[in-house]
Amino acid sequence: MTTGVRRRMGVEERRQQLIGVALELFSHRSPDEVSIDEIAAAAGISRPLVYHYFPGKQSLYEAALRRAADELAARFQEPHEGPLGARLLRVMSRFFGFVDEHGPGFFALMRGGPAVGSSTTNAMIDEVRQAAYEQILDHLGVGEPSARLALVVRSWVSLAESTALLWLDGREIPRPELELKLVHDFAALMAVSAAYDPETASLVLRILADEPSDGPFGELAGRLALLEPLLPVVPGPRAATG
Template sequence: MTTGVRRRMGVDERRQQLIGVALELFSQRSPDDVSIDEIASAAGISRPLVYHYFPGKLSLYEAALKRASEDLAARFVEPHEGPLGTRLLRVMRRFFDFVDEHGPGFSALMRGGPAVGSSTTNALIDSVRQAARDQILAHLGVQEPPARLELVVRSWISLAESTALIWLDGRRIPRAELEKQLVHDFAALAAVSAAYDEEMGALIRTVFKDEPADGPFADLVGRLVALAS
């Protein structure tokens, strides 16, 4: 973070600097608790100059949120190679990297913040969820998902969000355990849905048939068998 250093910047460079400064501050505390004066001081400029580039904290928050949402959506991008369970585990690790790095901002976004309820904020949140949904379906090799698969994928994305928020409140469960648990949750949701629908059953059999014995999905099966014995 730059502090107390003034230098001439172009308009776009200054805007990007302010967005970066705001993101760093929002990652440390809730956006509601960060003032324009703090952002100006951290950027090494005056308060009026912040307003020259952004009409108010809401517009700066939305710009920072846009950059953060693009970063978060990118965490779901994963090469379509190797077992699905391993791929999902890597995605969850990157997702929790983001949550860990931007805890207060992530929490404010999902629970309430200065731009909550605005059309811009809602659109950005939806864009992240849509990107995650599209990535998961791509890994499953499905372009037009049946209703039950759509329900499984969207439910799992909501579960990942809720799990991250609960984890941030005290971090009482080891992060690595939650990452693996969420991969197990996906398999469990898919399996339950497959029990009710043959189309889902066929998809699950195809996707899971190449899972290795030491992968996350096999680990879930082993845990369930041990629980039932």
């Protein structure tokens, strides 16, 4: 008969274990509702030992958010292969996968939780938004966006965030439908901007040239075509007179 011996963890290994345990607990309940005692019990150590690795719940909370922020930012990374619509749909699938798995944790990350207003938490949130913004520009093949294009991309990143937060309150709309809708929202924002900005219009035409008719953007065009008979006839812009 052998007796199991608990392996002693190194300092960094134990810290990472505690961060993982805290993130798992925060994924199911608001961080405000999770105590140090619960984290210690889930990690199989004593409460004083938790404080040996983290000076308080706030520091452990911020460390867990750091890991969540890094993982969330990574969800926007996507190989530059294939049509843009399909790429964005895969990004949205991974993004909502994170939201679905870490509901309360995602809400805490994007709304601050017990660290609301702290410079550390705000910086993490800004990093996630900036990473998403830069990834989308990279997929568009744009290094220095115009003010109008930058506004479109940042608006869409903000829309994805706010949509996810609203969806968490009940999950009333099927996830795949919402993921596809956000890709369509991106196309709509780009199209509206293209109507005002020749540079964005040129970019939209380049993107559409590579889009298949059965892709997300092609599906949107088909849905809009069904509405055409119901739309009022709008006169075009008047020609300038001398």
